[in-house]
Amino acid sequence: MPTSTITESDAVEVLVAAGFDVSARPHERRGVDLLVSRDGETAVVDVKVRQKTIYEWDALRLLENAHERVLIVVPIASRGLIDAAKRDRRLGVVSLGNRLVIWNRKEIHSPDAIAKTHAPTVPGRRRNPWGRWAIMRAYLLNEKPRSQLELAEEAGVTQSAVSKSNSILEGLVVRSPSGWRATDRLALWHAFMAEYAGPGGITTYWYGLDAVTDQSNSVAAAGASAGVQILVSGDSAADQLAPWRVPARAVVYAASGMALGKLGFAQTTDERATLTFTVPTDHTIWATAASWSQRGDISTVDPVIAAWDVRRTGGPDADEAIERIRDLVLTGGRS
Known part of the structure:
Protein backbone atom coordinates (compact mmCIF):
# COMPACT_ATOMS: atom_id res chain seq x y z
CA MET A 1 0.00 0.00 0.00
CA SER A 110 -19.00 5.74 8.28
CA PRO A 111 -20.99 3.68 5.72
CA ASP A 112 -17.82 2.52 3.94
CA ALA A 113 -16.16 1.21 7.10
CA ILE A 114 -16.19 -2.40 5.96
CA ALA A 115 -14.54 -1.62 2.63
CA LYS A 116 -11.67 0.28 4.25
CA THR A 117 -10.42 -1.69 7.20
CA HIS A 118 -6.67 -1.20 6.93
CA ALA A 119 -4.80 1.79 8.30
CA PRO A 120 -2.44 3.67 5.97
CA THR A 121 1.27 3.21 6.46
CA VAL A 122 2.48 6.68 7.37
CA PRO A 123 6.10 7.82 7.30
CA GLY A 124 7.50 10.64 9.36
CA ARG A 125 7.49 13.98 7.54
CA ARG A 126 9.16 17.29 8.19
CA ARG A 127 7.32 20.57 7.93
CA ASN A 128 6.34 21.37 4.35
CA PRO A 129 8.79 23.83 2.69
CA TRP A 130 6.08 26.07 1.25
CA GLY A 131 8.49 29.02 1.07
CA ARG A 132 10.95 27.12 -1.13
CA TRP A 133 8.15 25.82 -3.33
CA ALA A 134 6.87 29.39 -3.76
CA ILE A 135 10.37 30.55 -4.74
CA MET A 136 10.52 27.75 -7.32
CA ARG A 137 7.25 29.06 -8.75
CA ALA A 138 8.63 32.60 -8.81
CA TYR A 139 11.56 31.42 -10.92
CA LEU A 140 9.17 29.56 -13.23
CA LEU A 141 6.76 32.46 -13.66
CA ASN A 142 9.43 34.97 -14.68
CA GLU A 143 12.65 34.09 -16.51
CA LYS A 144 14.25 37.50 -15.96
CA PRO A 145 17.09 37.73 -13.40
CA ARG A 146 15.95 39.36 -10.14
CA SER A 147 17.38 40.28 -6.77
CA GLN A 148 16.66 38.20 -3.69
CA LEU A 149 14.47 41.04 -2.43
CA GLU A 150 12.36 40.94 -5.61
CA LEU A 151 12.04 37.16 -5.39
CA ALA A 152 10.98 37.45 -1.75
CA GLU A 153 8.20 39.88 -2.67
CA GLU A 154 6.96 37.67 -5.52
CA ALA A 155 6.93 34.54 -3.36
CA GLY A 156 5.56 36.15 -0.19
CA VAL A 157 8.54 35.08 1.94
CA THR A 158 11.51 36.70 3.65
CA GLN A 159 14.78 37.51 1.92
CA SER A 160 16.58 35.05 4.19
CA ALA A 161 14.20 32.32 3.01
CA VAL A 162 15.18 33.11 -0.57
CA SER A 163 18.86 32.86 0.32
CA LYS A 164 18.38 29.50 2.01
CA SER A 165 16.27 28.17 -0.85
CA ASN A 166 18.81 29.26 -3.45
CA SER A 167 21.39 27.13 -1.67
CA ILE A 168 19.07 24.12 -1.71
CA LEU A 169 18.22 24.72 -5.39
CA GLU A 170 21.87 24.88 -6.41
CA GLY A 171 22.16 23.61 -9.97
CA LEU A 172 18.61 24.68 -10.82
CA VAL A 173 19.21 28.37 -10.15
CA VAL A 174 22.28 30.56 -10.60
CA ARG A 175 23.36 34.09 -9.75
CA SER A 176 24.27 36.28 -12.73
CA PRO A 177 25.54 39.89 -12.76
CA SER A 178 21.95 41.12 -13.14
CA GLY A 179 20.40 38.84 -10.50
CA TRP A 180 19.20 35.32 -9.77
CA ARG A 181 17.57 33.20 -12.50
CA ALA A 182 16.68 29.57 -13.22
CA THR A 183 19.24 27.64 -15.26
CA ASP A 184 16.66 25.24 -16.73
CA ARG A 185 13.03 26.16 -16.17
CA LEU A 186 11.75 22.89 -17.63
CA ALA A 187 13.83 20.92 -15.12
CA LEU A 188 12.60 23.23 -12.37
CA TRP A 189 9.00 22.61 -13.49
CA HIS A 190 9.45 18.85 -13.21
CA ALA A 191 11.15 19.25 -9.81
CA PHE A 192 8.24 21.29 -8.47
CA MET A 193 5.62 18.87 -9.77
CA ALA A 194 7.49 15.97 -8.17
CA GLU A 195 7.97 17.68 -4.80
CA TYR A 196 4.92 19.82 -4.10
CA ALA A 197 2.68 18.26 -1.46
CA GLY A 198 -0.26 20.63 -1.80
CA PRO A 199 -1.34 23.72 0.13
CA GLY A 200 -2.28 21.98 3.39
CA GLY A 201 -5.11 23.38 5.45
CA ILE A 202 -8.58 21.88 5.38
CA THR A 203 -10.48 20.76 2.29
CA THR A 204 -14.20 20.13 2.11
CA TYR A 205 -15.97 18.47 -0.83
CA TRP A 206 -19.15 19.66 -2.53
CA TYR A 207 -21.55 18.59 -5.25
CA GLY A 208 -23.31 21.00 -7.59
CA LEU A 209 -25.50 20.66 -10.68
CA ASP A 210 -24.18 23.63 -12.66
CA ALA A 211 -21.25 23.55 -15.09
CA VAL A 212 -17.92 23.38 -13.27
CA THR A 213 -16.80 26.88 -14.27
CA ASP A 214 -20.19 28.26 -13.18
CA GLN A 215 -19.72 26.58 -9.80
CA SER A 216 -16.35 28.23 -9.18
CA ASN A 217 -17.68 31.57 -10.46
CA SER A 218 -20.59 31.32 -8.04
CA VAL A 219 -18.26 30.76 -5.09
CA ALA A 220 -15.94 33.57 -6.24
CA ALA A 221 -18.85 35.99 -6.52
CA ALA A 222 -20.15 35.03 -3.07
CA GLY A 223 -16.65 35.48 -1.66
CA ALA A 224 -16.37 38.95 -3.18
CA SER A 225 -19.71 39.92 -1.64
CA ALA A 226 -18.67 38.59 1.77
CA GLY A 227 -15.16 40.08 1.66
CA VAL A 228 -13.52 36.64 1.53
CA GLN A 229 -10.48 36.36 -0.73
CA ILE A 230 -11.01 33.61 -3.32
CA LEU A 231 -8.73 32.04 -5.93
CA VAL A 232 -9.88 29.42 -8.42
CA SER A 233 -7.55 26.64 -9.46
CA GLY A 234 -7.47 23.30 -11.28
CA ASP A 235 -9.77 22.93 -14.26
CA SER A 236 -11.54 26.23 -13.55
CA ALA A 237 -8.25 28.15 -13.68
CA ALA A 238 -6.96 26.13 -16.64
CA ASP A 239 -10.08 27.07 -18.59
CA GLN A 240 -9.07 30.73 -18.19
CA LEU A 241 -5.31 30.31 -18.61
CA ALA A 242 -4.95 27.70 -21.35
CA PRO A 243 -8.29 26.11 -22.39
CA TRP A 244 -7.98 22.52 -23.52
CA ARG A 245 -10.42 20.09 -21.92
CA VAL A 246 -13.95 20.24 -20.57
CA PRO A 247 -13.53 21.10 -16.86
CA ALA A 248 -14.18 18.07 -14.64
CA ARG A 249 -13.91 19.59 -11.18
CA ALA A 250 -13.79 23.07 -9.70
CA VAL A 251 -11.03 23.84 -7.20
CA VAL A 252 -11.35 26.89 -4.96
CA TYR A 253 -8.96 28.33 -2.36
CA ALA A 254 -10.38 30.73 0.20
CA ALA A 255 -9.01 32.83 3.03
CA SER A 256 -11.80 31.55 5.30
CA GLY A 257 -14.73 29.19 5.31
CA MET A 258 -18.03 29.93 3.56
CA ALA A 259 -21.56 28.55 3.78
CA LEU A 260 -21.59 26.78 0.42
CA GLY A 261 -24.86 25.05 1.26
CA LYS A 262 -26.58 28.42 0.84
CA LEU A 263 -25.23 28.58 -2.73
CA GLY A 264 -26.97 25.34 -3.67
CA PHE A 265 -24.08 22.94 -3.03
CA ALA A 266 -24.44 19.68 -1.13
CA GLN A 267 -21.57 18.43 1.00
CA THR A 268 -20.17 15.11 -0.18
CA THR A 269 -17.03 12.99 -0.31
CA ASP A 270 -13.96 13.35 -2.52
CA GLU A 271 -15.10 10.66 -4.96
CA ARG A 272 -18.45 12.37 -5.68
CA ALA A 273 -17.35 16.02 -5.52
CA THR A 274 -17.69 18.52 -8.36
CA LEU A 275 -15.99 21.23 -6.31
CA THR A 276 -13.26 21.17 -3.68
CA PHE A 277 -13.01 24.06 -1.25
CA THR A 278 -9.76 24.58 0.64
CA VAL A 279 -8.73 27.02 3.36
CA PRO A 280 -4.98 26.59 2.83
CA THR A 281 -2.11 26.66 5.27
CA ASP A 282 0.25 27.58 2.41
CA HIS A 283 -0.28 31.34 2.29
CA THR A 284 2.27 31.82 -0.50
CA ILE A 285 -0.37 30.93 -3.08
CA TRP A 286 -1.84 34.44 -2.65
CA ALA A 287 1.53 36.12 -3.30
CA THR A 288 2.44 34.10 -6.39
CA ALA A 289 -1.07 34.58 -7.79
CA ALA A 290 -0.69 38.35 -7.43
CA SER A 291 2.80 38.27 -8.92
CA TRP A 292 1.60 36.31 -11.94
CA SER A 293 -1.54 38.34 -12.52
CA GLN A 294 0.10 41.81 -12.21
CA ARG A 295 -3.33 43.43 -12.05
CA GLY A 296 -5.84 44.35 -9.39
CA ASP A 297 -8.38 41.66 -10.31
CA ILE A 298 -6.76 38.44 -9.12
CA SER A 299 -9.10 35.55 -9.85
CA THR A 300 -6.89 32.49 -10.34
CA VAL A 301 -3.92 30.89 -8.66
CA ASP A 302 -0.65 31.06 -10.54
CA PRO A 303 -0.55 28.58 -13.45
CA VAL A 304 1.95 26.26 -11.76
CA ILE A 305 -0.46 25.64 -8.89
CA ALA A 306 -3.31 25.36 -11.42
CA ALA A 307 -1.39 22.65 -13.30
CA TRP A 308 -0.69 20.76 -10.07
CA ASP A 309 -4.41 20.79 -9.27
CA VAL A 310 -5.31 19.62 -12.77
CA ARG A 311 -2.99 16.66 -12.25
CA ARG A 312 -4.62 15.95 -8.89
CA THR A 313 -8.07 15.98 -10.53
CA GLY A 314 -6.78 13.63 -13.22
CA GLY A 315 -8.54 12.25 -16.27
CA PRO A 316 -7.48 10.88 -19.66
CA ASP A 317 -6.64 14.33 -21.05
CA ALA A 318 -5.07 15.78 -17.89
CA ASP A 319 -1.50 15.37 -19.17
CA GLU A 320 -2.26 17.34 -22.33
CA ALA A 321 -3.99 20.06 -20.33
CA ILE A 322 -0.96 20.32 -18.03
CA GLU A 323 1.38 20.56 -21.03
CA ARG A 324 -0.65 23.48 -22.34
CA ILE A 325 -0.27 25.29 -19.03
CA ARG A 326 3.44 24.41 -18.87
CA ASP A 327 3.99 25.85 -22.34
CA LEU A 328 2.15 29.03 -21.31
CA VAL A 329 4.46 29.40 -18.34
CA LEU A 330 7.74 28.60 -20.10
CA THR A 331 7.02 30.93 -23.03
CA GLY A 332 6.25 33.79 -20.65
CA GLY A 333 2.54 34.11 -21.45
CA ARG A 334 0.17 36.04 -19.20
CA SER A 335 -3.48 35.60 -18.25
Whole structure:
Protein backbone atom coordinates (compact mmCIF):
# COMPACT_ATOMS: atom_id res chain seq x y z
CA MET A 1 0.00 0.00 0.00
CA PRO A 2 1.45 3.44 -0.89
CA THR A 3 2.49 5.58 2.01
CA SER A 4 0.94 8.97 2.67
CA THR A 5 0.79 11.60 5.35
CA ILE A 6 -2.64 11.94 6.95
CA THR A 7 -4.21 15.41 7.11
CA GLU A 8 -7.21 17.27 8.48
CA SER A 9 -8.89 16.79 5.10
CA ASP A 10 -8.79 13.01 5.57
CA ALA A 11 -10.77 13.52 8.76
CA VAL A 12 -13.28 15.73 6.95
CA GLU A 13 -13.98 12.95 4.45
CA VAL A 14 -14.71 10.42 7.20
CA LEU A 15 -16.86 12.90 9.14
CA VAL A 16 -18.95 13.77 6.08
CA ALA A 17 -19.40 10.10 5.18
CA ALA A 18 -20.59 9.52 8.75
CA GLY A 19 -23.28 12.19 8.43
CA PHE A 20 -21.58 15.28 9.85
CA ASP A 21 -21.61 18.75 8.30
CA VAL A 22 -18.13 20.25 8.33
CA SER A 23 -16.77 23.68 7.45
CA ALA A 24 -13.49 25.49 8.04
CA ARG A 25 -12.65 28.87 9.48
CA PRO A 26 -9.28 30.59 9.98
CA HIS A 27 -7.63 30.73 13.39
CA GLU A 28 -4.95 33.35 14.13
CA ARG A 29 -2.66 30.94 15.97
CA ARG A 30 -3.53 27.47 14.68
CA GLY A 31 -4.23 28.42 11.06
CA VAL A 32 -7.58 26.67 10.59
CA ASP A 33 -10.32 25.34 12.87
CA LEU A 34 -13.17 23.02 11.98
CA LEU A 35 -16.84 23.66 12.66
CA VAL A 36 -18.51 20.28 13.11
CA SER A 37 -22.30 19.91 13.12
CA ARG A 38 -24.49 16.91 13.91
CA ASP A 39 -28.01 16.51 15.29
CA GLY A 40 -28.55 20.26 15.51
CA GLU A 41 -25.37 20.92 17.50
CA THR A 42 -22.39 22.84 16.08
CA ALA A 43 -19.00 22.83 17.79
CA VAL A 44 -15.67 24.49 17.06
CA VAL A 45 -12.94 21.88 17.30
CA ASP A 46 -9.18 22.14 17.62
CA VAL A 47 -7.90 19.42 15.27
CA LYS A 48 -4.84 17.43 16.34
CA VAL A 49 -3.46 15.20 13.58
CA ARG A 50 -1.09 12.46 14.69
CA GLN A 51 0.81 10.29 12.23
CA LYS A 52 0.78 7.29 14.57
CA THR A 53 -1.48 5.95 17.27
CA ILE A 54 -1.53 7.78 20.61
CA TYR A 55 -2.86 6.64 23.95
CA GLU A 56 -5.15 7.83 26.71
CA TRP A 57 -2.61 9.89 28.65
CA ASP A 58 -1.60 11.74 25.43
CA ALA A 59 -5.22 12.68 24.84
CA LEU A 60 -5.77 13.85 28.41
CA ARG A 61 -2.68 16.06 28.16
CA LEU A 62 -4.09 17.68 25.00
CA LEU A 63 -7.35 18.40 26.81
CA GLU A 64 -5.68 20.09 29.81
CA ASN A 65 -5.23 23.51 28.18
CA ALA A 66 -7.90 23.24 25.48
CA HIS A 67 -10.44 26.06 25.16
CA GLU A 68 -12.48 24.26 22.48
CA ARG A 69 -13.33 20.65 21.92
CA VAL A 70 -10.38 18.60 20.69
CA LEU A 71 -10.62 16.28 17.69
CA ILE A 72 -7.75 13.80 17.44
CA VAL A 73 -7.09 12.27 14.02
CA VAL A 74 -5.02 9.08 13.93
CA PRO A 75 -4.38 6.17 11.52
CA ILE A 76 -6.01 3.71 13.95
CA ALA A 77 -7.37 4.66 17.38
CA SER A 78 -6.08 2.71 20.36
CA ARG A 79 -8.57 1.20 22.79
CA GLY A 80 -7.40 3.64 25.45
CA LEU A 81 -8.00 6.65 23.20
CA ILE A 82 -11.49 5.40 22.31
CA ASP A 83 -12.33 4.85 25.97
CA ALA A 84 -11.07 8.33 26.89
CA ALA A 85 -13.32 9.89 24.22
CA LYS A 86 -16.30 7.91 25.50
CA ARG A 87 -15.76 9.34 29.00
CA ASP A 88 -15.24 13.00 28.04
CA ARG A 89 -17.44 14.66 25.41
CA ARG A 90 -14.82 17.39 24.91
CA LEU A 91 -12.70 14.78 23.16
CA GLY A 92 -13.52 13.52 19.67
CA VAL A 93 -11.62 10.95 17.65
CA VAL A 94 -11.39 10.13 13.94
CA SER A 95 -9.79 6.73 13.31
CA LEU A 96 -9.03 6.74 9.57
CA GLY A 97 -8.09 3.12 9.03
CA ASN A 98 -11.42 1.69 10.18
CA ARG A 99 -13.45 4.84 9.40
CA LEU A 100 -14.56 5.23 13.01
CA VAL A 101 -15.64 8.48 14.70
CA ILE A 102 -16.06 9.00 18.44
CA TRP A 103 -18.30 12.01 19.05
CA ASN A 104 -20.37 12.96 22.08
CA ARG A 105 -19.14 9.73 23.74
CA LYS A 106 -20.61 7.57 20.96
CA GLU A 107 -19.03 5.35 18.32
CA ILE A 108 -20.15 6.26 14.78
CA HIS A 109 -19.03 4.26 11.76
CA SER A 110 -19.00 5.74 8.28
CA PRO A 111 -20.99 3.68 5.72
CA ASP A 112 -17.82 2.52 3.94
CA ALA A 113 -16.16 1.21 7.10
CA ILE A 114 -16.19 -2.40 5.96
CA ALA A 115 -14.54 -1.62 2.63
CA LYS A 116 -11.67 0.28 4.25
CA THR A 117 -10.42 -1.69 7.20
CA HIS A 118 -6.67 -1.20 6.93
CA ALA A 119 -4.80 1.79 8.30
CA PRO A 120 -2.44 3.67 5.97
CA THR A 121 1.27 3.21 6.46
CA VAL A 122 2.48 6.68 7.37
CA PRO A 123 6.10 7.82 7.30
CA GLY A 124 7.50 10.64 9.36
CA ARG A 125 7.49 13.98 7.54
CA ARG A 126 9.16 17.29 8.19
CA ARG A 127 7.32 20.57 7.93
CA ASN A 128 6.34 21.37 4.35
CA PRO A 129 8.79 23.83 2.69
CA TRP A 130 6.08 26.07 1.25
CA GLY A 131 8.49 29.02 1.07
CA ARG A 132 10.95 27.12 -1.13
CA TRP A 133 8.15 25.82 -3.33
CA ALA A 134 6.87 29.39 -3.76
CA ILE A 135 10.37 30.55 -4.74
CA MET A 136 10.52 27.75 -7.32
CA ARG A 137 7.25 29.06 -8.75
CA ALA A 138 8.63 32.60 -8.81
CA TYR A 139 11.56 31.42 -10.92
CA LEU A 140 9.17 29.56 -13.23
CA LEU A 141 6.76 32.46 -13.66
CA ASN A 142 9.43 34.97 -14.68
CA GLU A 143 12.65 34.09 -16.51
CA LYS A 144 14.25 37.50 -15.96
CA PRO A 145 17.09 37.73 -13.40
CA ARG A 146 15.95 39.36 -10.14
CA SER A 147 17.38 40.28 -6.77
CA GLN A 148 16.66 38.20 -3.69
CA LEU A 149 14.47 41.04 -2.43
CA GLU A 150 12.36 40.94 -5.61
CA LEU A 151 12.04 37.16 -5.39
CA ALA A 152 10.98 37.45 -1.75
CA GLU A 153 8.20 39.88 -2.67
CA GLU A 154 6.96 37.67 -5.52
CA ALA A 155 6.93 34.54 -3.36
CA GLY A 156 5.56 36.15 -0.19
CA VAL A 157 8.54 35.08 1.94
CA THR A 158 11.51 36.70 3.65
CA GLN A 159 14.78 37.51 1.92
CA SER A 160 16.58 35.05 4.19
CA ALA A 161 14.20 32.32 3.01
CA VAL A 162 15.18 33.11 -0.57
CA SER A 163 18.86 32.86 0.32
CA LYS A 164 18.38 29.50 2.01
CA SER A 165 16.27 28.17 -0.85
CA ASN A 166 18.81 29.26 -3.45
CA SER A 167 21.39 27.13 -1.67
CA ILE A 168 19.07 24.12 -1.71
CA LEU A 169 18.22 24.72 -5.39
CA GLU A 170 21.87 24.88 -6.41
CA GLY A 171 22.16 23.61 -9.97
CA LEU A 172 18.61 24.68 -10.82
CA VAL A 173 19.21 28.37 -10.15
CA VAL A 174 22.28 30.56 -10.60
CA ARG A 175 23.36 34.09 -9.75
CA SER A 176 24.27 36.28 -12.73
CA PRO A 177 25.54 39.89 -12.76
CA SER A 178 21.95 41.12 -13.14
CA GLY A 179 20.40 38.84 -10.50
CA TRP A 180 19.20 35.32 -9.77
CA ARG A 181 17.57 33.20 -12.50
CA ALA A 182 16.68 29.57 -13.22
CA THR A 183 19.24 27.64 -15.26
CA ASP A 184 16.66 25.24 -16.73
CA ARG A 185 13.03 26.16 -16.17
CA LEU A 186 11.75 22.89 -17.63
CA ALA A 187 13.83 20.92 -15.12
CA LEU A 188 12.60 23.23 -12.37
CA TRP A 189 9.00 22.61 -13.49
CA HIS A 190 9.45 18.85 -13.21
CA ALA A 191 11.15 19.25 -9.81
CA PHE A 192 8.24 21.29 -8.47
CA MET A 193 5.62 18.87 -9.77
CA ALA A 194 7.49 15.97 -8.17
CA GLU A 195 7.97 17.68 -4.80
CA TYR A 196 4.92 19.82 -4.10
CA ALA A 197 2.68 18.26 -1.46
CA GLY A 198 -0.26 20.63 -1.80
CA PRO A 199 -1.34 23.72 0.13
CA GLY A 200 -2.28 21.98 3.39
CA GLY A 201 -5.11 23.38 5.45
CA ILE A 202 -8.58 21.88 5.38
CA THR A 203 -10.48 20.76 2.29
CA THR A 204 -14.20 20.13 2.11
CA TYR A 205 -15.97 18.47 -0.83
CA TRP A 206 -19.15 19.66 -2.53
CA TYR A 207 -21.55 18.59 -5.25
CA GLY A 208 -23.31 21.00 -7.59
CA LEU A 209 -25.50 20.66 -10.68
CA ASP A 210 -24.18 23.63 -12.66
CA ALA A 211 -21.25 23.55 -15.09
CA VAL A 212 -17.92 23.38 -13.27
CA THR A 213 -16.80 26.88 -14.27
CA ASP A 214 -20.19 28.26 -13.18
CA GLN A 215 -19.72 26.58 -9.80
CA SER A 216 -16.35 28.23 -9.18
CA ASN A 217 -17.68 31.57 -10.46
CA SER A 218 -20.59 31.32 -8.04
CA VAL A 219 -18.26 30.76 -5.09
CA ALA A 220 -15.94 33.57 -6.24
CA ALA A 221 -18.85 35.99 -6.52
CA ALA A 222 -20.15 35.03 -3.07
CA GLY A 223 -16.65 35.48 -1.66
CA ALA A 224 -16.37 38.95 -3.18
CA SER A 225 -19.71 39.92 -1.64
CA ALA A 226 -18.67 38.59 1.77
CA GLY A 227 -15.16 40.08 1.66
CA VAL A 228 -13.52 36.64 1.53
CA GLN A 229 -10.48 36.36 -0.73
CA ILE A 230 -11.01 33.61 -3.32
CA LEU A 231 -8.73 32.04 -5.93
CA VAL A 232 -9.88 29.42 -8.42
CA SER A 233 -7.55 26.64 -9.46
CA GLY A 234 -7.47 23.30 -11.28
CA ASP A 235 -9.77 22.93 -14.26
CA SER A 236 -11.54 26.23 -13.55
CA ALA A 237 -8.25 28.15 -13.68
CA ALA A 238 -6.96 26.13 -16.64
CA ASP A 239 -10.08 27.07 -18.59
CA GLN A 240 -9.07 30.73 -18.19
CA LEU A 241 -5.31 30.31 -18.61
CA ALA A 242 -4.95 27.70 -21.35
CA PRO A 243 -8.29 26.11 -22.39
CA TRP A 244 -7.98 22.52 -23.52
CA ARG A 245 -10.42 20.09 -21.92
CA VAL A 246 -13.95 20.24 -20.57
CA PRO A 247 -13.53 21.10 -16.86
CA ALA A 248 -14.18 18.07 -14.64
CA ARG A 249 -13.91 19.59 -11.18
CA ALA A 250 -13.79 23.07 -9.70
CA VAL A 251 -11.03 23.84 -7.20
CA VAL A 252 -11.35 26.89 -4.96
CA TYR A 253 -8.96 28.33 -2.36
CA ALA A 254 -10.38 30.73 0.20
CA ALA A 255 -9.01 32.83 3.03
CA SER A 256 -11.80 31.55 5.30
CA GLY A 257 -14.73 29.19 5.31
CA MET A 258 -18.03 29.93 3.56
CA ALA A 259 -21.56 28.55 3.78
CA LEU A 260 -21.59 26.78 0.42
CA GLY A 261 -24.86 25.05 1.26
CA LYS A 262 -26.58 28.42 0.84
CA LEU A 263 -25.23 28.58 -2.73
CA GLY A 264 -26.97 25.34 -3.67
CA PHE A 265 -24.08 22.94 -3.03
CA ALA A 266 -24.44 19.68 -1.13
CA GLN A 267 -21.57 18.43 1.00
CA THR A 268 -20.17 15.11 -0.18
CA THR A 269 -17.03 12.99 -0.31
CA ASP A 270 -13.96 13.35 -2.52
CA GLU A 271 -15.10 10.66 -4.96
CA ARG A 272 -18.45 12.37 -5.68
CA ALA A 273 -17.35 16.02 -5.52
CA THR A 274 -17.69 18.52 -8.36
CA LEU A 275 -15.99 21.23 -6.31
CA THR A 276 -13.26 21.17 -3.68
CA PHE A 277 -13.01 24.06 -1.25
CA THR A 278 -9.76 24.58 0.64
CA VAL A 279 -8.73 27.02 3.36
CA PRO A 280 -4.98 26.59 2.83
CA THR A 281 -2.11 26.66 5.27
CA ASP A 282 0.25 27.58 2.41
CA HIS A 283 -0.28 31.34 2.29
CA THR A 284 2.27 31.82 -0.50
CA ILE A 285 -0.37 30.93 -3.08
CA TRP A 286 -1.84 34.44 -2.65
CA ALA A 287 1.53 36.12 -3.30
CA THR A 288 2.44 34.10 -6.39
CA ALA A 289 -1.07 34.58 -7.79
CA ALA A 290 -0.69 38.35 -7.43
CA SER A 291 2.80 38.27 -8.92
CA TRP A 292 1.60 36.31 -11.94
CA SER A 293 -1.54 38.34 -12.52
CA GLN A 294 0.10 41.81 -12.21
CA ARG A 295 -3.33 43.43 -12.05
CA GLY A 296 -5.84 44.35 -9.39
CA ASP A 297 -8.38 41.66 -10.31
CA ILE A 298 -6.76 38.44 -9.12
CA SER A 299 -9.10 35.55 -9.85
CA THR A 300 -6.89 32.49 -10.34
CA VAL A 301 -3.92 30.89 -8.66
CA ASP A 302 -0.65 31.06 -10.54
CA PRO A 303 -0.55 28.58 -13.45
CA VAL A 304 1.95 26.26 -11.76
CA ILE A 305 -0.46 25.64 -8.89
CA ALA A 306 -3.31 25.36 -11.42
CA ALA A 307 -1.39 22.65 -13.30
CA TRP A 308 -0.69 20.76 -10.07
CA ASP A 309 -4.41 20.79 -9.27
CA VAL A 310 -5.31 19.62 -12.77
CA ARG A 311 -2.99 16.66 -12.25
CA ARG A 312 -4.62 15.95 -8.89
CA THR A 313 -8.07 15.98 -10.53
CA GLY A 314 -6.78 13.63 -13.22
CA GLY A 315 -8.54 12.25 -16.27
CA PRO A 316 -7.48 10.88 -19.66
CA ASP A 317 -6.64 14.33 -21.05
CA ALA A 318 -5.07 15.78 -17.89
CA ASP A 319 -1.50 15.37 -19.17
CA GLU A 320 -2.26 17.34 -22.33
CA ALA A 321 -3.99 20.06 -20.33
CA ILE A 322 -0.96 20.32 -18.03
CA GLU A 323 1.38 20.56 -21.03
CA ARG A 324 -0.65 23.48 -22.34
CA ILE A 325 -0.27 25.29 -19.03
CA ARG A 326 3.44 24.41 -18.87
CA ASP A 327 3.99 25.85 -22.34
CA LEU A 328 2.15 29.03 -21.31
CA VAL A 329 4.46 29.40 -18.34
CA LEU A 330 7.74 28.60 -20.10
CA THR A 331 7.02 30.93 -23.03
CA GLY A 332 6.25 33.79 -20.65
CA GLY A 333 2.54 34.11 -21.45
CA ARG A 334 0.17 36.04 -19.20
CA SER A 335 -3.48 35.60 -18.25
